[in-house]
Amino acid sequence: MSDTLAIRTRGLTKRFRTGQIAVDGIDLEVPRGAVYGFLGPNGSGKTTTIRMLLGLVHPTAGEVELLGRPMPQAAREVLGPVGALVEGPAFQPYLSGRANLVHLDTCDPSADPSTRGRRVGEALDRVGLGAAAGKKYRQYSLGMKQRLGLAAALLRPRELLVLDEPTNGLDPQGTREVRSLIRELAAEGITVLVSSHLLAEIDQVCTHLGVMSTGRLVLQGPRDDLARHEDRRVTVTTTSEHLVAARQVLDSLGLSDVVSGGTTVSAALGEVVTPTIAATMVAAGVDLVEMVVSEPSLEQVFVELTGEGFDVAR
């Protein structure tokens, strides 16, 4: 039992009847209160993992704990406080957005019928669907469908939200709105697991990241630890007559991979701090026009780890 983790798996494995291993012994750890970015290319096993977390698919091996309780045994007690958007929204096409939420809430065994109307209205407003609530679901655009899926997850105050590709089908504006919604929810203390195959879409809101590649969890941890500081580079801009001197300064400080050209010289930063570089430059009489430190984007880390960008894994 774990009370500090909202989601915890041990050796979670799913082997399909075809023999293909979709999820290969992963140990997922999502701390309470975290916004956990669950990343990986299409086909890397994210959705199968999410289905196992929620008890929709039975694991071949391994254990799942959701909010400290074993799944799928405790599904009935645990799933109530969990809001989910799994593999796209799904509603009755011939009902309006509002009627769909009312239907879903009516089927919810623990929902209070007396507050239903208010909650449905608030959920629709929260995702910006208030004006389109009376329209048939069939007539919704992909983005509106996605919003209705989020509204369904927000019908009741949840403790954990599992959002599988919530920005799918949304335009950049919609994607920004979902991000700010996730921030709001996180600020309320709700744990969020959000999956995506596009790191850039969710990177900014995440406190933790987990990266899947061909069924394995290749990386997991607090986001800030994952930006690899040893790969940072410093780039110094000076005048052309001081270029050689600037280069000598970086060499003398023990920086490696020094490259120069034009009026700039750059090197891998390593353990050296920038004030030291600046002070040494000035002491050596180098005109310091500009000094920039660049970090590898998480995107680069992500692509390196998974070995691919947009391509499906298999």
Added chain:
Amino acid sequence: MSPAESVSSVRSEPEAQPESSIQPERWAPRRGATLRLIGAELRLVLGRRRNQVLIAGLGTMPLLIGLVLYFTSGGPHGDGGPGFIAQVTQNGLFLVVSALFICLPFLLPLTVAIASGDAVAGEASTGTLRYLLLLPVSRTRLLVAKALGALAFVAAAVAAIALVGLVAGAALFGLHDVVLLSGTTVPLSEGLVRVLGVVLYVGASMTGLVAVGLFFSTLTEVPVAAMAATVVTAIVSTVLDSLNALSAIHPYLLTHHWYDFAAFLRLEVDWTVVAQGLGVQAAWIAVFGSLAWSRFIQSSITS
């Protein structure tokens, strides 16, 4: 808001919360949850335009038959059809029985197939099934609600045939005292009760097929496949029922007792015959209901 800010605000939260903050009372099923689920299912099934059109379509059958008989009834009656069809022009009450008789071999099984085949597979194909289970709705309760929804649909279809038959029959031919199959005449009031018996028996005869359809519906995410398999089951049963070599198994076939509704139109209603017919339906419900349940309870939801 910068990511860094959201990080710090989020990370300070867990300490403020109790270790396990699930509030059992808030998430425990409320009183009447199952009834609300069933109510929601019935609204969904009976409120759906497609189903309403289907029921209305079935309702036009007795009207159609009545009109055909009305405009062609110049010649002598009793042209070799079953006794009650010949009697329609004498007594509009028989339009109810005739319409059910005509719908029994194909149209009613088709309706049953659509109602029951769609029940689970329809939700699986739209993907709404996973969201119901995540609420969480217990699979057993959901299956019960789905079965009741399908039964309500079939009941509405049978009732539509009966009601339109009664109204159209009364309007076209009038309602009179009833001449039973044995030749005895009983008053209209008793005739109405007997025809009600026919309607209820026909409705009950469909329940076994509903269970079969529900079972197929748990096997697939393609509603049409479940519907087709259900219709095929009814057809195969009829075919087997017509092969004399298989007479040993005939009494247990799903469709064997469907036409025994005529028992209600004899002087003395033979309750043994009625009980046999209902018993066979109950047996099919028991077998295929359990199969559907055991399949649904352990299936992975991958749609």
